[in-house]
Amino acid sequence: MAYVTVSNWTYDDSLNEAALIATAKEKLSQLKAMGASSGHLVRTGPYEGLIVVVYPDEGSWNRVREAVQHMRKDTSPSEGGVFTGALSGPAVVSV
Numbered sequence: 001m002a003y004v005t006v007s008n009w010t011y012d013d014s015l016n017e018a019a020l021i022a023t024a025k026e027k028l029s030q031l032k033a034m035g036a037s038s039g040h041l042v043r044t045g046p047y048e049g050l051i052v053v054v055y056p057d058e059g060s061w062n063r064v065r066e067a068v069q070h071m072r073k074d075t076s077p078s079e080g081g082v083f084t085g086a087l088s089g090p091a092v093v094s095v
Contacts, residue, residue: 001046001057001058001090001091002037002054002055002056002057002094003054003055003056003057003058003060003061003088003089003090003091004052004053004054004055004088004089004090004091005051005052005053005055005061005086005087005088006050006052006086006087006088007050007051007055007072007083007085007086008041008048008049008083008084008085008086009048009049009051009080009081009082009083009084010046010047010048010081010082010084011046011048011049013048013078013082014077014078015077015078015079015081016078016079019079019080020041020079021041021081022079023075023076023080024041024051024080025059026093027071027075027080028040028053030040030061030067030071031053031068033065034063034064034067035055035056035060035063035064036053036054036055036060036064037054037055037056038053038054039051039052039053039054040052040053042052043059046050049081054083054091056079058090061088072086080088
């Protein structure tokens with residue numbers, strides 16, 4: 001069963017949009033290389049966004065959890081925003 005993580009990010013006027021996109025592409029590509037099925041940067045508003053990552057199963061997530069926590073902590077606010085929280089769980093329905 002697929003496992004999904006969603007992290008919440010906030011942005012301010014100092015955010016460099018091009019750097020945000022480049023940083024997201026770089027980090028999501030790293031996660032994909034570590035076993036993620038897909039990763040998405042979702043803009044939910046001018047000052048908010050989500051990073052959604054889908055893993056094949058919870059075991060895949062557990063193997064990269066520590067690396068993800070470091071990525072979140074080490075992200076520069078001007079290039080990736082400010083991490084405000086995360087949710088995760090199994091995908092009950094996938095189509």
